[in-house]
Amino acid sequence: MRKLAFVSLLILTFVIAGCSGNASGTQEYPKKNIEIVAPASPGGGWDLTARSLEKVLTDEKLVKENINVVNKPGGGGEVGWKYLKSKDAHTLAVNSSLVLTNNLLGQSELTYKQFTPIATLATEWQALAVPADSKYKSATEFMEAVKKDPSKVKIGVGPGLGNDDHLSIVQAASEYDINPSKLNFLVYQGGGDVVTALLGGHVDAVTTSLSEVKDQHLAGKLRILAVSSDKPVEGLEDVPTWKEEGIDLVFPHWRGIMGPPDMTEEEIAYWDKKLSKMVETEQWKKVLENNDWEGFYKNSEETKKFMKEQHDLYQRLVKESGLVK
Numbered sequence: 405m406r407k408l409a410f411v412s413l414l415i416l417t418f419v420i421a422g423c424s425g426n427a428s429g430t431q432e433y434p435k436k437n438i439e440i441v442a443p444a445s446p447g448g449g450w451d452l453t454a455r456s457l458e459k460v461l462t463d464e465k466l467v468k469e470n471i472n473v474v475n476k477p478g479g480g481g482e483v484g485w486k487y488l489k490s491k492d493a494h495t496l497a498v499n500s501s502l503v504l505t506n507n508l509l510g511q512s513e514l515t516y517k518q519f520t521p522i523a524t525l526a527t528e529w530q531a532l533a534v535p536a537d538s539k540y541k542s543a544t545e546f547m548e549a550v551k552k553d554p555s556k557v558k559i560g561v562g563p564g565l566g567n568d569d570h571l572s573i574v575q576a577a578s579e580y581d582i583n584p585s586k587l588n589f590l591v592y593q594g595g596g597d598v599v600t601a602l603l604g605g606h607v608d609a610v611t612t613s614l615s616e617v618k619d620q621h622l623a624g625k626l627r628i629l630a631v632s633s634d635k636p637v638e639g640l641e642d643v644p645t646w647k648e649e650g651i652d653l654v655f656p657h658w659r660g661i662m663g664p665p666d667m668t669e670e671e672i673a674y675w676d677k678k679l680s681k682m683v684e685t686e687q688w689k690k691v692l693e694n695n696d697w698e699g700f701y702k703n704s705e706e707t708k709k710f711m712k713e714q715h716d717l718y719q720r721l722v723k724e725s726g727l728v729k
Contacts, residue, residue: 432670433493433668433670433671433674434467434469434493434494434674435494436469436494437469437470437471437472437494438467438469438470438471438472438494438495438496439471439472439473439474439491439494439495439496440454440457440458440471440472440473440474440495440496440497440498440661441454441473441474441475441476441484441485441487441488441495441496441497441498442454442455442473442474442475442476442484442497442498443476443477443478443481443482443483443484443485443497443498443499444475444477444481444484445475445477449500449528449659450481450498450500450659451475452695453498453525453526453659453661454473454498455473456691457471457498457525457661457682458471458472458473459687460682460685460687460688460691461678461682463687464681464682464685464687466678466681466682467678479506479511479512480502480506480511480512481499481500481502481503481506482506482511482512482514484497485497485499485503485514485519486514488519488662488663488664489514489518489519489664489665490664491664492664493663493664493667493668493671495663495664496522496661496662496663496675497519497661497662497663498659498660498661499519499659499660499661499662500568500657500658500659500660501567501568501657501658501714501718502567503516503519503662504516504711504714504715504718505566505567505571505718505722508715508718508719508722508728509566509722509727509728510728516662516715518665519662519663519664519665520662520663520664520665520666520667520672520704521660521662521704521707521708521711522660522661522662522663522672522675522679522704522707523660523661523675523676523679523701523702523703523707524658524659524660524700524701524702524706524707524710525658525659525660525661525679525683525700525701526658526659526692526697526698526699526700526701527656527657527658527659527697527698527700528613528614528615528656528657528696528697528698529613529614529631529632529633529637529655529656529657529698530568530569530572530573530611530612530613530614530631530632530655530657531611531612531613531614531616531617531618531628531630531631531632531643532546532573532576532609532610532611532628532629532630533599533602533609533610533612533617533620533621533626533627533628534546534602534608534609534610534626534627534629535602535603535605535626535627536624536625536626536627538608538609538627540608540609540629542629542644542649543576543629543630543644543649543651544649544650544651546609546629547576547577547580547582547651550577550580550582550587551580551581551582554582554583554586554587554588555586555588556588557587557588557608557609558588558590558606558608558609559573559587559588559589559590559607559608559609559610559611560589560590560592560598560601560602560606560607560609560610560611560612561573561589561590561591561592561598561610561611561612562591562592562593562594562595562597562598562612563591563592563593563594564591565589565591565725565727566722566725566727568613568655568657569595569598569611569613570589570611571655571718571721571722571725572611572632572653572655572657573587573611574587574721574724574725575653575655575717575721576630576646576651576653578721578724579651579652579653580651584721584724584725584726585724585725585726590606590607595612595613595616596616598610598612598616599612599616599617599620599626602626603620603625603626609629613657614628614631614637614640614696615695615696618639618640618696621640621643622640628640628643629643629644629649630643630644630645630646630649630651631643631644631645631646632645632646632653632654632655632656632657633645633654633698634647634654636648637698656700658700660702660707661675661679663675672704675704676703676704679701679703680701680703683699683701
């Protein structure tokens, strides 16, 4: 009886201790302020994603701790991601396909496997656009001309080869049995310069983010031949997808968020819970609408699988493009 009473008392002691801990509001994570790294200067897509995250998570009271956005520009994300690698789970960073292609192009030793996938958040889509008076009336007509003589068709892209703008048309060419390494690209400093070149008649077509050409298309100043989405884009129902043009291509220009190496299951689960709620808020949906983004949420496990799929795709496209041997 004495032994039984002792065991009962011991169990009761643990229960009371556990309840006391919960009552005091003690939590394992987060224990301090959260930092979100935008691996670029203020004003760009990464910065906007980071600041939108901070605002919605704070305004919706999903995260009680203070959230600070820090800009770490340089090296196409390299500086910011190196900084993240040295931090604990209270620091996260915005990412995109550059976390894959920087390594595949030999520009960085960092790989996506060195970080903890947290979420995929949103996407833009890629667009192929031509002047309003172009002889190419469809993406298929354009691809037929390129197939006949790739050197004669000048395609504008920016700010460099190996990004999504470039690799989306590489994939389209590959699907159309065109050797992507034969495509004739003229490289400009950015999306705005690419569109200016198109309107000035310096190139026959451009491959760029949809947001760069949407307003000009609606104004009748240029014509979008195809978008890389899986279904027609709202407000641009007259523009066919590549799939509708008979080319098996869906190409998201996604942005997400990742953490440093070796985050615990509990830390990852915390962000799964918070971000899955955030993407359902009206405030986040307004962010998507205002920036011509589309919801593309994937939780940590889905993002881990998605990153592997994207890595394998980009590895093939980079090789087919002729950028690496």
